[in-house]
Amino acid sequence: MSTKSCDVLLLGGGMVGLSIAHQLLERGLTSSITILDKELELGLHSSGRNSGVLHAGIYYKPGSLKAKVCVEGARRLRSWIEERGLPLNPCGKVIVPQRAELDGQLDVLAERGRTNGAEVELWDADQLRDLVPEARTASGRALWSPNTAVVKPISVVRRLRQDLADRGVNMLEGQQGFEAQPEQQQLTLNDGTQLSYGHLFNCTGLQADRVAQLFGVGDQYTLLPFKGLYWQLKASCPIQPRTNLYPVPDLSVPFLGIHFTPSADSTPVVSIGPTATPAWGRENYRSLQAIEPGMAAKNLGVLARQYLANRGGFRRYVHEQAFLALPPLLIRAAQELIPAVKPEHIELSQKVGIRSQVFNRQTERLEDDFLCMPGPSSTHVLNAISPAFTASFALADLIIDQALPTLNL
Ligand SMILES: Cc1cc2nc3c(=O)[nH]c(=O)nc-3n(C[C@H](O)[C@H](O)[C@H](O)COP(=O)(O)OP(=O)(O)OC[C@H]3O[C@@H](n4cnc5c(N)ncnc54)[C@H](O)[C@@H]3O)c2cc1C
Structure with a gap:
């Protein structure tokens, strides 16, 4: 049985985990960093499946964590992308x-x-x-x-992973499962390897509530996943907007409404979406195979209670957004922005993502802001929904600063 150790263990190699590693290196805090991910390849979940919009910081309640990190995070990520010549469309x-x-x-x-x-x-x-x-x-x-721009999220994830590996970060991919021993500051991996750490950051996105609960953190939270399907304008469509075109959002729910987004690179694809439909499974992207019946039944109950009590204007979400996966309703929503769009102009895109939206069982509300919760020698990042991709470098600094007094680096 082998034993390995590191100062910082990042569970989850999406944009949040990768950005914490990046900022730890940039700030010279430690180079003893391991990133552990259950997938063989990074970017298979939200960070590789989002709209790629670098948000400018407009929507967020002043004082919220989102508001604190979005503008600065977007500025820094944009420079990082431009320095590396990755696709970026400065289309506003x-x-x-x-x-x-x-x-x-x-x-x-x-x-x-x-x-x-x-x-x-x-x-x-x-x-x-x-x-x-x-x-x-x-x-x-x-x-x-x-200042809004569009990037290609998967190319950002891959390049950041490569940069970190080149700088000596230890990448452990394809690690399906571990046993946590928080008191010993140690994980035991499936092959028996013991991995000890000074501090662990849980950045596991769609699984973050489950992982946090292994550390006795966040019992009041449960994931309420919402799926984002995309359509796109066919190349033959005579209308090809050159900028992002968004509706006025319903600020009481954390979804921005379906919008038109041009691509980051020279491929002239304008996407329409994403929808915000209940997902019935954390990673239930396409087929019905990944439905989690227990979770789906519980979440259906939660959604029904939200609807009946109309908490946070939830009925308006159901009436206006919950069924937009149905093409006639999607077309109607698209026509509110561009009346000339017709059903024959659009086709379903391969892209689909699921938001790691968290529901608070105590307040019976959808959480709106990022949650960074301390645990034993650990920090747990929950509800890393939009704009966590845009904001990732600045969000990483905020998460590190919060943990710094207990990091012992
Ligand atoms: C449809 C959609 C559109 C969006 N559009 C935008 C946008 O335009 N702009 C924007 O800024 N944001 C957008 N977002 C939000 C953005 O994608 C997320 O905020 C961001 O990617 C979150 O990154 P993450 O690292 O927390 O999660 P993820 O990218 O999901 O990464 C989590 C990682 O943890 C790993 N993992 C999970 N469980 C375990 C485990 N038990 N052990 C080890 N590893 C594990 C996963 O394999 C994964 O690699 C969108 C999201 C969606 C779903």
């Missing part, structure tokens, strides 16, 4: 009200964005038409974000 983004009564939300978003340090401009219908001639604003106004 425009938000349009799909109904006249949503016009006032543009002012709320503009105010939030400015408070968070994002650059935003209120536009009239002519300015919108100049950029996206086919787009519609129900009120004659729109909100422009010049």
Whole structure:
């Protein structure tokens, strides 16, 4: 039986785990780092399956962790991507009200964005038409974000993994299962290897609540996964927006509404999505094989209670977003932004992701912000939903700073 040790063990090699390793190295805190992932390849979950939008920091409640890290994180990740010549489309983004009564939300978003340090401009219908001639604003106004960009998430994950491996980070991929001994600061892997650590960061995304509970952390949280399906405009479609086109979101739920997103590279693919449909399984991407019946039954109960109590305006989510995986409803939502889009213009994309959305059983609410919870010689990152990809470098610093007094480095 072999024994290995490291100062810092990162469980999960998505953007959050990789970025913590990156920041530990950048800050010279330690180079004794191991990243352990259950998959043979990194990027198979949210970090390789998202929209690739580098968000500008507009939506988030001032004072929230999301608001604290999004603008700075986007700036740093963008420079890192540009320095390496990875695909990046600096196309900006425009938000349009799909109904006249949503016009006032543009002012709320503009105010939030400015408070968070994002650059935003209120536009009239002519300015919108100049950029996206086919787009519609129900009120004659729109909100422009010049600093939003689109990247290719899987290329970012792969390059960051490679950079870290080149700098001596120990990568343990394909490790399906371990036994945790938190008191001994040790994991026993399936092949019997004992892995001891000074501090463990749990960055396991869709599994983070389960893993945290092995360390006695976060019993009140459970994953409520929401699937994001994407469609795309066919190459033959005469409408190909050159910028991100988003609806005014319902700020009471953590989904932004289906939107048009151009690709990061020269392939002219505009995606439409993602939907936000209950997923019935943590990694239930396509087929029905990965449905978890116990979890699905529990979550159906949670969703039904949310609907009946209308907590956080949940009924509006159900009526407007829960069924957008049905093509006629998706088309209707797309037409609210671009009326000329027709069913024959779109096709289902291969891309699909599942959000690691957490539900708090005590407050009976969906958590909106990132959760960084201390445990025995460990930190547990839950609810790393959007914009955790964008914000990852700055979020990593915040997580490290919180753990620093107990790190013993
Ligand atoms: C549909 C969709 C669209 C999105 N769009 C955007 C966007 O445009 N912009 C943005 O900023 N964010 C977006 N996000 C959010 C973003 O993708 C996530 O916030 C981010 O990728 C989270 O990274 P992570 O490292 O926490 O999780 P993940 O990328 O899921 O990584 C977790 C890793 O942990 C591993 N793991 C799990 N369990 C174990 C275990 N027991 N042992 C070892 N390893 C384990 C997994 O294999 C995985 O590699 C989107 C998310 C979705 C789902």
